[in-house]
Every structure is written in structure tokens, then in C-alpha cells.
Amino acid sequence: MSKVYFSTWKSEQINNIGKPEEAWEESAYKLPMQYNEHSDAKAFIGWDGVALYDPEVDVVRLATEYAAQYQVYSEACGRCAPGRWGGRILYDLLDKIARGEGALSDMDHLKEVARNMQLTSKCEIGKTVPNPLLDLMTHFEADFLECINEQKPSKHYNEEVGYIAKITAPCMDACPAHVDIPAYIEGVRDLRFDDSLMATRQTMPLAHTCGRVCPHPCEDECRRTNLDEPISIMALKRLGADYETDHGFGFFHPEEQKPSTGKKVAIVGAGPAGLTTAYYLALEGVHCDVYEELPVLGGEVTVGVPEYRMPWDKYEKDIEAVKDLGVNFILNTRVTADMMRQFETDYDAVMIASGTRISKKIYCDNERPEITGYWGAIDFLERVNLYVKFGIPLTEEQKKEYAIDKDYVDLTGKTVVCVGGGFTSMDVVRCSIRAGAKRVVMLYRRDEKTIIRNTTYEEYHEAVEEGVEFIFHSAVQRMNDEDGILKSLTVDKFELVPDPDGGRPQLVKIEGASFDIECDYLIPAVSQSADLKFLPEEWELEMTSWATLKTNGKDYMTSRKGIFASGDCEYGPMTIVNAVGQAKRAASVMARYVVSGEVTLSDDEVMEDQLRKMRVYDKNEKVTGWLPGLPRQHSEILDVDIRKLNNMEVNFGLTQEQAIAEAERCMRCYYIAMVAQ
């Protein structure tokens, strides 16, 4: 799918040398074809081969430069003997050949050192750097020999040619925030928890949070899976954060805060996206004012995610790390269109990170929000969490609206039905159990396997243990009320009917299988939408078909210059780490924008996006040099009989011994990718 002149990428053997361009065979991979924002690449070289897009590429120089990149990398590492010295020798010898001073024996020494590195290096980078070099030395041996035999420099040795390299890893690539996962795991393995935390905070300020409630897409692309089971990546993040908190250190920021640039940014919303934007802009010396509608900071993670999954005292530490950089928070302030207009003049840029806070309807008959007992998931969780975490009681109107006589959400003796299947619905049903509900039912249109895939195995099983009834392949057909008070639901049952044409199986209602559930509450938790009424209409910001703010997904600027958007209000309801990843990138773009007025991506960011498109993880790759069969460590969780009665944190996290054992399973799958101009 990529037009190449020559490629050995992932062992493919594409050789169009000497063929007319129309006859070129294509590479099967989405290789990085861009050099930077402005020009195309002439070659790509990486851990698993090399691809040339242009016959003009100087392969000897390319090999030398790739080895030089390893030198640059190893200057950030140098943690093993073969890598430390081997990398240096590779470069010295290749450069000697390229400048026309090489000897034939240098080729042999190169192969010897390469083999030693491939077999014994500490991390994949040392093991894989020799791969494309050996490919080039094999397939273009004549070019190398010409330099040696004629003692002349390679064809473009003395010309100015640009090379851009990036370090990646399958897990880093999969993480929306591109957290340097191998580095923070190495910090745990080395028992240098401060280093671990600083590695995390390079791209992820919410270490406590994403050490607990991240759906960890990284673990789906952990290379250890090819050997046995993925590393417990998420849980290892907690150790650095706990170390900082437990010992009362100040905050281990990834780098020193830059002096003030005199620039200011307004941020709408203090959730994960808002906090992340503020953190990285503040590190760059940009002043941030964060406007938050709620009386508390943290957005949906605070008022949506329950205490038993994400204890406030830990999230608060993550937020304090942001505050530590001088970020200004303005609470209880709902931003209006007028304010937005004012922001545009008062600030150098604006970030909209207002999330998706409107619970969508489930579209059943008689679905009238005014029926007592109909309670949107977002609102329900907010009421629960504000009381549990901050002791904020229900107002008299709220008590009346929800038919609750206590100061807090007390569901004693009540039946709660939740319609959902994602994380929010899990939070609803498990909070309902903790609020004392007599019966808690989750209705889900699809099956058990799908609900696990949409949430996590642990989340689903813990909910089942706590007594939540799951009714699969079901949907509410009608709300039945008496005088505006919910009494029961009529529920339809469905079955999966295979598509005779081989398409996706269809859900078909089973006639006559419908039934009624008596209940006091129906909590729709199917999805959320963004509330963007505060945007000035005349701005006519471009929207997606999902009614979220449209950006190009790379620089996160909306259709209006200087107005950026990230997190759920841009992407639609998604994960914390997704919001962090978007906001981190946006902050980087904004930091440049407020100074230069231009919206640009750095070379590193261009490469990051290209690699993600290509995908670093290869589930079919065979892993060598590691012993298979070492089990993944599982953290202990609070006993169900204890946890269902209170809001104590369910997951204890890994013990230190478990964490160390788990960290030692990490294979440090760093790779270097490089493009040539």
C-alpha cells in the first residue's frame, strides 16, 4: 500500500531496482512516507527493515545515520554493555566506510558486533538496530565495497541531507498519550520511583488516575502478549505516583518549568483534557486560566468516576501537580458565549475541553424526563460523587425531583434499572449497590463478551460479584408510570441472527418474550453528548456528524483560528487517556501558536502520527530472547462483602514484590524509526 523502490520491511522482499516506475511492486505496509510537514521522505529505516522510495538514496550514508541515531538514543540510555560500546562501534565503523576510509575487516567487525547486540542487548533497540543495517549491507553490498575498495566517500556523504528519527515502542504507540511506558516500568524495576513518575509525566500528568482507571489500550498492543500475557502496564504507573505522595515530596515534574512567555490561554473545563492542556502549557511558560462550571475540579473523573475506583485523595494529588505550576482555576463558572467572545480578545488562545455531559435518551416509548424515577447517568453519578467525595448534600429541589428523603442518594429498598454497557453504566450500577438498592439490573443490547470488551474483565466480574443482575440482549420498550411516577419497564428480548450474506449478525426481537420489571429508577447510560450551547453562534464552528467540535485530529484547532478543542467534546465520549493524549498534543501546538501565530506540528509529531498509522505492534512477530510462561501479576482486590457496603478503593494495586516481578517481565521494546529527506 506504499509505493516503494525497495523494501525489506517485515521481511518483505520488494526490489524494483531497475524497473520503470509504473511497474513497481507496492509494499504491503502503510510506511511513513512523509519527511516532515512540508516534504516527502526518500527512505524509511527502522527496527524491522528498510524501505527506499527513491533510487537516489545513499544507502551507506543511510546506514551510518541510523547508527548515529542509535548513538543519540544510547546517549539517553547506555544501560547495557553491548549497547553502550556496540552502538558506538557500529557508528564509528560505518562512518569510516562511508567517508572512504574503511577496510574489508570493518565489514566483519560490524557483523560481529551486530550479532552480539542482537543476542545480548538489554532492550529491543539494541537488538533491532543492527537489523536494517545488515539488510543494507547484504542487499547493497556493492555500494559498501565500492567505498572500501576505492577508498572514496559514499555518493552523498558530503551533502546536506536531513534525517529525522523517533523512538517508539508498541505500547507507546498504542497509548493515545504516547506515554514512555518502558521508561516508567524501568523506573519501577530499578526501584527509582521518582524517575518512573517523571517518565510518566512527560506526556501524562494524571499518573494516579491513569494508574487506576485507564482502560489501558497499551496492554492490547503489548509485545509480551506474543510470548505469554501482556504486562500489567497500567498498574505499574501507580508506584511512582504513590512514592511521591507517600513521602511528601514536592512534585516531580518531567522538566523544569520554563520562564513566563507572557502569553495567556483560557481553558474551558477542568477535566482531564483541560488539566492536561494547562499542565503542558504551564510547563512551557504559558499562563492558564481554567474555567470550571462545577464547584470541584477534575471534571467527569471527579463527579462521574466513583470513589471506590478513583479515590479523590489520589486524583487530588494529580490536580495539585497541575496547580503547582501556577495554573489558575476559576470554579463555579459556566462559560457563556459572551465570555467566549471576550476570551478571544483577552487571551492568546482558547482551549475548549468541556466534555460530553448530557446523557442521551434511550428512545423507548413514554420516555419523558419529567417522570419521577427517570434519572440521567451523568446527573446520578454527580449527585452520588459530590456527596461521597465532598459531602455536598442534595438540595431540597433535588430531593423532590429524585424522590429521595435523605441528604444523599439513598436507594434502600429501591430497584434500579440501568441501560448501558460502557464504563458509565458500570459506575451507575455499582454505585447503586453501594447506595443500598434492593435490586440492581443492567439491561444491555448485546452479550457478555461485548460488555467485557467495552469495559474490562475486572469491572464486569466485580459488578456481578457485588450482585448486579445483567440481562443481555435486552432493551426497554416502554416506561410505565402512574401519575408521573415510574412503576415499571416493559423490556424486549432480542436474539442474534446471523446474516445469510455473511455480514454482521443482526439483533432481532424475540416476539412474545417481552417482560415487565417493576422498578423505581431508570437510569439511561447509553452515551453522552456535548453541551456546546456556550459557543458564539456567529463563530459557526464546524461540527462532526456526532455533534462534537471538528478538528483535523492532529493539531486540534477548530475551524476558528486560535480556538482549540480536545477531549470528549472533540472526540465524543471516550477515555481519560484519549483526552490526555489529545490535550497533550494540542498544548504542544498551542505553545508554539501563542508565540508564532502559526499552527504547526513538530517533526516528532508528524512521525508519531505516521507510526501510529503504520502500527508499531505486530501481533504475529515471534519474540526471542525471553523466557515464555511467566505469569502476569494480578493485584488483590477488596473482598466483595466488605466493598459493596462502602466506597473503599476496590483495587489495592500491586504489592511491591508483584510490581518488581511484573516490571522484570517488560522487554523494553524500544525501536528507532527514521526517515530520510
Added chain:
Amino acid sequence: MSEMINFTIDGRNVSAKRGETILKVARREGIYIPTMCYLEKTNPAASCRLCVVEAEGVDGMVLSCQTPPTEGLAVITNNNVLHEERTNIMRLYDVNHPLECGVCDKSGACDLQNKTLEFGVDRQHFTAKEQSRKIEHWGVINYDPNLCIMCEKCTHVCNEVIGDDAIELKFGGYKSTIIPKNSDHLDCTFCGECIAVCPVGALVSSDFQYKANAWELERIPSTCAHCSAGCALEYEVKTSGAAKPGEERIFRVTNNFEYATLCGAGRFGFDFDLRGEKDGKKFVAALEAIKAADAIRFSSVITNEEALILQRLKEQTGVKLYNEDARLYREFVTAFKTTADGHAELATAADLKASDAVIVIGSRIATDNPALRYAMTTAARHRGAKIVYMHPLEDALMQNTVTQFIKYEVGTEEGVMALLAHSLLEGVETTKTTAAFLEALDDGYLSAESNVGEEELARIKKQFKRTRAKTLVLGSDLFAHPRAENIAKLAGLLARYGGYRVVVAARDVNTVGVSLICDLDVDGGSNENVVGYNAAGAFVIAADDAADLTVAALNQQEGTVVNLDHRVLPLNVAVGFGGYVLNDLANALGIGKRYTVDFTPELPAEAGFKAVAFDSLENFYSPLGEDSRGYPLDKGKKPAAQQCEAVEELPEFNGTVIYYCDPVQQFNAFTARTAQLDKATELRGSEQFAVAARLKDGDLVVIGSGETARERTFVVDASLKGTIALEPTFDRGIAGRKTAYRFEKVNIMKASNDE
């Protein structure tokens, strides 16, 4: 699931415990796998890659130092392929390594030298651009980056075992070095453990550098004499053949760093020995003094054998024996045992190391007892131990180990211990009397007076919720406390009902031994008719040149001590002594033996000693780390059960308060006279203290009045907080050291210049 994993190494059937790595099992089985960076007491650095092995059915080479085996695995530790790659690694290590073995301190004991020979690397196989780098001088430590092979042992040990976390890697690939962490100079406690673990000559003692070659030194295994930990060490002296005349001295101290750890005092404070000469007049004077004495006052910096001689003297002549340090320790431990019932056995430093929950109370532990600090560092790093540090003064050295600091008011230790018992035993089944006792405690009052809040106690419980091995460390502030007995009894309740093991951090090297051997009398404090033995008296016999009779120091004697682990440990003669020893006096008094160590088998069996001759005591760790030093005491008799007393009014310490506490590396008059150890004799206080006492940094002050008045320079220590100043005692000489409650209300006056 079976606890043991069965597999084979080179065809031999072996089995691994859960968590044990392939390398560990191989070593246990005596199968050799080469390493350059492996250090037993830390997590594997995994930097050298020499320990790679092959395993049947597994592609590539597997790192044995950090990989646990799987059931049925067949490991191959050596073959041509492995040998070739290991040889290549050694070739890489040797690239540009300076050829200066002739002058390198490490030569002859160098891992790089050994492995280079082993793999037959006889020339530089690969080349890379040479670099010239500056040698760093960090006080007692010199670092030569040109020699450094970046094995990372030093950084691991500093962070994981010591807790200073003072050095780190400066990443730079081929240019990588070790640098001080967060500082441009090395800011640490100078334990020198980094020197000990360095496999090459990169980190060396600046005092020792260029003084001797490894093969010229004789190694004399002994026990450190500076604190109650009794750490293993080896005094290295020049053998008579290689020594120049007059050169008979200790050149350096080394230790078995794989399994044992030394602090700076042990490593650099070795030259406290004396020349000594036999002066008949002084000897007679000493004899007369003893005969006329009502009492002998002695310190715990003596051997068991000396203690036994003194005890025999008492039995023969009825002379009283004064040693408040050992007496108060003994009373404290006895009181603890009266309430601890079946849980009275004291815990060891090894137990502390294996803990996951620790409460330290009544000690500035990092300087009082570095070995216990290291045990806690290990527990914190490797086991994630939660460590609660309770004291009126915070200690910056402990910050990266301590997970909760609780400050209590000076003097309220009894109340604090009662609060701990009350809080930690809540909901625990005890006896009716104990339950009633705990119930009756007025925790409102105790909290208010001690300043230990309910929330803080609740946080301890929250932190400890998942912990399984809990240890209470009781420090020497408590032993001389007026309410020491009840404090100990309250701690006994925590041992009996709370599942806490208890470490009693005795002060001196032989506090424990003396407390077991001597029948001690209460010391009234007067010097009249008192002979001092390494202590104050009208006539002083001491390992001190200024004494009325000079005797041998502990690095010049054979004998034994009992450390806080209740282990009997041998001391050996590192340097000869020309004068008299206590046994000579004993002989003159008719109770002596041919050699002092002839008393060793006669140490009291009822206190747990064995009838073992000194010469049959071993002093080493086995290659697998088994402790073969001396022997552990048998369990002593348990005293009759008693009840705790009611906790009454807690004392108040208002005004200017000082805490007697020595600086890092200093313990007593012996450490005070060594050449390399830092001797900070200043009164140290926080900014806050300075403001309250109206003092400025550098002021000369007079502390106390009358006989005890002393002048010191006051310095502001930015790492301190609060209103208590620290005053050292190590510089008061052998006679000046007292045993008393360590906080004292004093007057501090600025010494006026015109006087």
C-alpha cells in the same frame, strides 16, 4: 500450585522457590554463570548481559539474573555460542579501558581483570574513539569515569540499601558516567558502600588510594565496634613482610558487600587504636584504685570477656558495677517481656528488613543506628514497606523511606505508646484486664498533650491495612525516660496482641552483652571512689591516651560482643597493643586467666551464651549469604507476667530544649579520634530555633551552666524544622558521655566576646 518449580540446569535436576531466579538457583547449586553487574542485595541492574543462558525450546538468549525459571525448563549455562558472546561482551568492556593496572587500587581484586583473563581477551579487538575524562574528588571518595564500566552497582546500592539515593547515572551511551544526584557535589552520608561494591577501580577511597596493593594486605575479620549493630568488617593491614617499619596500621576496612553493609563510621573510622606501653607505676596505681574502689563505672564499648572479668571482680570483692546504658536497656527489655508474654523474643535487623510495616519511635535512627536505617531502606524499596517515624524531630535523611512522620511533644513518649496501643489494638481480642486498661486510657488527654492526633493514628491503620510483617523499633530515647518501664510494657501489648515484632535499638556495641553478663547497680553519678573503665571515674582506665592507665581499644583485642540481633560476635586484633589489658589487672587480683578470651566459654549459660571457645567462633558469610558469624544466643528466661501501669500526667518541656544526638558517622570518643570521619561539633538548630533563641548562624554559645556548661558554635541547619536543637556528645571524651533522657531543657547564652 506447587511452591517449588522443578527444572534442570546443564542437565542437573534443580528446583526454585517462588521468585527465585535462574542465576540464584545456579549459584545455590554451585553452577557458575559469569556476571559483572550482579549484586546479591539489590535488584539486578541487568547491565552486563554476561549472565545470558540458553533454554531448550526458547529462541535466543535469556538473562538469568532476572528471570525466574518455568516448570520443566532445561537451562544451558555454557556452550560455544554463549562463550563467544560473553567473550564479545568482555571485548567491549575492554575497549579503551585504561591500561593502568600497575597503579590501580583495584588491581589484584578487580572483576574486570579477572574476567578479561577468564575470557582470554588479550588485545583490543574493537576500537572506538578514546575519550579523556576528569577524575572527581568527592571527599573520602574519588571517582574516575575512565575506569568506570557502568555496571550500576553503586547507584543501586546507594538507593536500595543505604537510602541516600545520592548518585545516579548520567546517560550518555559511550560517555555515560555516575554523577551526584541533584547536586554538583556529592551530598551523602559517606557510607562508602559505593566503593565497596565497585568491581573496578572507578570508585575508591581517597585516603587509601595509591597506598597499597590488594595482595599486600592481610584481611582480619572482625566486628565493627561503633554501634549495637555489630556489622561484619575486615580490617586490612599490611603484613609484616610487605610493611615498612612503623607501618603496622590499618590501611582500610572492607566488607562482604554482597550480604553485609557498613556505614561510614565502620568503613572510614578504623584508626582508633593506640600504641600503648607497659608502665608498671600506672599499673600498680590502677590496681590500688580498684582495690580501694566502691564501684567501677564502665561503658558498653567493651567485650563480653571484659564484662565478665568485672562481674567476677564484683562477685569476689563486692565492688559495685555501674553502667547505666546497659542497666536501663536491660530494665527496658525486661519490662517489655513482662507484658509481651509468648511474643517476647526480640526481632533482628533481618526481621526489620523483611517487614512491610514499621513504626520507629524514640530514636534519630539514621544516625543512631545506620544499620537499622539500611534495613528499613531495603524494606521500603524492595517490599514497599510503610514506615511510620514518630519523633519530636523530623529527619531529612529518612524522607525517602518514611511514609508518615508523626511529631510528638518531647517527654510524652509514654502517652504516645499508650495511644498507639489503644489505636492499633482497637477491635483486637485481648484479655479482660488489658481490654479494661485500654478502655480506661484517656486518649483525649493523651492526644492533646502528646500532639498525636486521631487522624494520624487512623492513617497508620489505613497504611498498615494490607501489611503482614509488622515491626516496632524502639530507640534509646525511651530507655532512660522516667517512664521507661511502662513504655516498654505498653510496647509489650503491641507485641502480644498486635502482631508486632519489636527491635530494641540498643546504643553501644555491647550494651546487650553487658546487660546479660553483669549484675549492675544503680549509678548515683558521683566519681568519688569510683574507678572508670572506659568511663568517668576518680581513676580512669580506658582505651584513651589521656587515661590514668591506657588499655587496648576494641580493634586491638580478641573477644566477643553481643549485637542487637542477640548474636555473639568475635572481635580480632587488627593492630597490636603494647600496654596492659584488663585481664592483666584481673590476674594481679587473682581472678584472671592466661588470655582474655579464655573467659569466652565461661560466659553465663543462663543468659543464653554457649560454652564455646573463642578460637572456634567463625566470622564470615558463606558464599550464599548464610551468616556464620559467632552464634546466636539461646533464648533467655522470660520474666513473670505483669500489667501495664496507668498512664498519668505527661510531662511538659517548655523553653529551650536540646536533643543529644551525634552527627552522621559519629558515635563516641573512639569515632571522634579517627582521621577520616567528619567531626561536626556544632549545636545545630532550625531557622525557627535560631529566631526563638535569638541566635545567628555562627554564634558562639554557652550551653547549660555550672559544671556541665560548654561552649559550642551554633549553626542553622536548613534541613531541620521546629524548636529543638541538636547537640553532639561524641566529642565529650570517654568520661564525658552520659546516659540520660536525650532531651533536655537548657539555657543557651550567647558567649559574649569581651569575656
